[in-house]
Amino acid sequence: MPQMKKTREGFGRALVELGRDNPDIVVLVGDLTDSTMVSFFAKEFPDRFIEMGVAEQNMMTAAAGLSLVGKIPFLATYGAFATCRCADQIRVTVCYSDLNVKIGGAHGGISVGPDGATHQALEEIAMMRVLPNMKVIVPCDFEETRKATLAAASIWGPVYIRFGREDVPCITDANTPFEIGKGNILRQGDDVAIVACGVMVHEALQAAETLAQKDVEARVIDLHTIKPIDRHLLIQAADDCGAVVTAEEHQIHGGLGGAVAEVLVRNRPVPMEFVAVDDRFGQSGNTVELMSVFGLTADHIVSAVNKVMARKTAKVY
Amino acid sequence: MERHLSVDRQSMLAAETTTMTRTNPYRLAIDQLTIKSLELRRDIITMLVEAKSGHTGGPMGFADIASALFFHEMVYDPKSPKWPGRDMWFFSMGHMTPIHYSALAEAGYFPLKDLMKFRKLDGHLQGHPSCLDTPGVEVSSGSLGQGLSIAFGAAYGSRMDGHPRRVYALLSDGEHEEGSTWEAAMAAGHYRMDNLCAIVDYNNIQIDGHVEDIMGLAPLGDKYRAFRWNVIEIDGHDITAIIGALEQARHCKGRPTVILARTVMGFPVSFMFDNFEWHGKPPKPEEGDRALAELGTSYAEWSARLLEN
Numbered sequence: 001m002p003q004m005k006k007t008r009e010g011f012g013r014a015l016v017e018l019g020r021d022n023p024d025i026v027v028l029v030g031d032l033t034d035s036t037m038v039s040f041f042a043k044e045f046p047d048r049f050i051e052m053g054v055a056e057q058n059m060m061t062a063a064a065g066l067s068l069v070g071k072i073p074f075l076a077t078y079g080a081f082a083t084c085r086c087a088d089q090i091r092v093t094v095c096y097s098d099l100n101v102k103i104g105g106a107h108g109g110i111s112v113g114p115d116g117a118t119h120q121a122l123e124e125i126a127m128m129r130v131l132p133n134m135k136v137i138v139p140c141d142f143e144e145t146r147k148a149t150l151a152a153a154s155i156w157g158p159v160y161i162r163f164g165r166e167d168v169p170c171i172t173d174a175n176t177p178f179e180i181g182k183g184n185i186l187r188q189g190d191d192v193a194i195v196a197c198g199v200m201v202h203e204a205l206q207a208a209e210t211l212a213q214k215d216v217e218a219r220v221i222d223l224h225t226i227k228p229i230d231r232h233l234l235i236q237a238a239d240d241c242g243a244v245v246t247a248e249e250h251q252i253h254g255g256l257g258g259a260v261a262e263v264l265v266r267n268r269p270v271p272m273e274f275v276a277v278d279d280r281f282g283q284s285g286n287t288v289e290l291m292s293v294f295g296l297t298a299d300h301i302v303s304a305v306n307k308v309m310a311r312k313t314a315k316v317y
Numbered sequence: 318m319e320r321h322l323s324v325d326r327q328s329m330l331a332a333e334t335t336t337m338t339r340t341n342p343y344r345l346a347i348d349q350l351t352i353k354s355l356e357l358r359r360d361i362i363t364m365l366v367e368a369k370s371g372h373t374g375g376p377m378g379f380a381d382i383a384s385a386l387f388f389h390e391m392v393y394d395p396k397s398p399k400w401p402g403r404d405m406w407f408f409s410m411g412h413m414t415p416i417h418y419s420a421l422a423e424a425g426y427f428p429l430k431d432l433m434k435f436r437k438l439d440g441h442l443q444g445h446p447s448c449l450d451t452p453g454v455e456v457s458s459g460s461l462g463q464g465l466s467i468a469f470g471a472a473y474g475s476r477m478d479g480h481p482r483r484v485y486a487l488l489s490d491g492e493h494e495e496g497s498t499w500e501a502a503m504a505a506g507h508y509r510m511d512n513l514c515a516i517v518d519y520n521n522i523q524i525d526g527h528v529e530d531i532m533g534l535a536p537l538g539d540k541y542r543a544f545r546w547n548v549i550e551i552d553g554h555d556i557t558a559i560i561g562a563l564e565q566a567r568h569c570k571g572r573p574t575v576i577l578a579r580t581v582m583g584f585p586v587s588f589m590f591d592n593f594e595w596h597g598k599p600p601k602p603e604e605g606d607r608a609l610a611e612l613g614t615s616y617a618e619w620s621a622r623l624l625e626n
Binding site: 026047048050052053055057058060061062063064065066067068069070071073088089091092093096097098099 | 401405447448449455456457458459460463466467468469470471472473474475477478480482496497500501503504
């Protein structure tokens with residue numbers, strides 16, 4: 001069993017590293033210092049930490065103002081509030097002006113658990129990726145979240161980074177390459193490609209092991225950056241495998257699956273299946289129960305692969 | 318990364334900031350500011366007649382405040398819009414582009430003839446301001462209720478650096494109906510942002526009618542005082558009072574200042590005066606002629622002046 005760590009801790013630790021390197025790094029928080037784990041930064045750099053209270057819209061646009069005077073602001077709140085509540089601020093002020101604002105969206109996905117639907121962000125990938133100039137990253141584990149946060153500071157412009165609440169298995173390590181816009185192939189295979197992001201990357205790897213027992217070799221792609229999307233990697237996977245399954249802890253509409261389909265349908269149309277939340281709000285429960293009830297486990301990926309393989313064989317696109 | 322400045326570059330720029338004089342490039346006297354207000358109003362009418370679209374009444378009413386800000390008070394270099402030593406201003410009321418752009422053009426950010434391409438595909442002057450298109454525009458705006466938050470962030474960051482910059486948030490009265498304006502007001506009061514000055518274009522008019530009828534706003538001064546602001550109330554057409562208020566704001570320590578400037582929509586054109594129907598429409602050519610005659614010029618004369626410069 002791999003080591004378990006929180007993705008949000010990767011965000012919090014990376015901010016401290018950034019803070020030590022660059023005096024222009026500023027962190028804003030909306031009354032969620034501990035749960036977004038910006039507490040590490042707050043403790044080491046109190047003069048560059050701004051508590052904005054329960055006022056996300058003001059926090060978003062204040063971050064825009066900070067970027068205009070040369071700061072690199074990272075703001076942290078729950079993903080549901082950062083995106084849906086501040087959609088207009090992000091669209092008009094941050095993205096239309098192409099400002100250097102980095103948005104940390106905590107509590108992404110159904111795996112948030114007992115807090116229920118209001119706090120389980122399931123729409124932000126779609127909401128953020130539709131905006132010009134925005135980059136969207138959904139890392140799979142602690143180390144990848146840490147690297148994504150460091151990388152976000154190194155490029156100009158708005159970036160949305162989504163991370164979760166719970167401990168998740170450590171899949172990548174310090175040596176795993178990370179580049180914004182470049183997906184990682186974590187397992188080779190030519191029968192089907194499973195493209196996943198966030199916590200679903202681990203489920204995809206487990207699904208691939210199950211499939212291998214039945215002589216189905218799945219290529220597993222960790223597509224941590226949804227936008228800009230790695231077109232080359234996806235087209236190559238469609239060419240080599242002839243069938244694709246996407247897996248994400250997000251609504252089925254407009255997320256990773258939609259983004260991958262937009263690339264493939266115009267370049268290499270192949271049978272596709274989507275593992276995602278089926279157009280419904282979340283609910284309270286524990287994480288394991290919810291992932292099962294909402295169809296987001298390795299078993300669900302295996303089912304989707306079986307379905308897509310049947311379509312591939314029958315040439316039903 | 319072309320817009321990103323390295324730390325070294327920023328330190329260098331900060332050093333430049335301290336050696337360059339921080340003053341308004343024009344520093345006009347009162348009588349000259351009055352003339353500049355008149356010229357700005359002629360620009361507004363002329364560019365709107367040409368554009369056949371845009372907001373007339375608000376920009377006309379704000380011309381005296383813009384004149385005082387751009388030609389007496391604010392520190393900037395029109396030849397170097399991103400000069401790090403500059404003051405910053407944010408037109409939260411993005412639809413005020415006719416006065417925003419005419420002030421920028423008169424100040425020297427771009428040629429006056431560009432005003433004649435306002436809202437046109439081959440110009441750089443969007444209907445609502447876009448900072449990636451127009452020099453001198455700090456941030457894109459047009460959705461109301463965001464400018465005070467942006468100004469708060471810019472003021473906060475400037476104070477962190479010990480920068481002497483003043484930050485101006487130019488707000489409409491109507492946009493105080495947006496809740497985010499009050500989030501920003503609360504934060505600015507809490508953090509004692511005395512390098513921040515908000516100016517409210519208090520003309521009591523919004524698209525659907527008088528503000529007091531649409532959504533009662535008074536007593537606005539008391540509201541800001543309750544949010545821990547320094548409040549100055551003035552006649553927004555009295556240039557001496559505007560300059561005095563800006564100076565008073567500069568000297569107020571420990572609190573942000575809001576200047577509630579009582580203005581009249583359409584001022585001083587008789588048929589636009591305090592008429593909310595002039596919020597969001599341009600003058601037709603014959604209306605433009607009448608307005609420009611009241612302002613002591615004609616469309617032919619003033620459009621020629623713009624096109625020549």
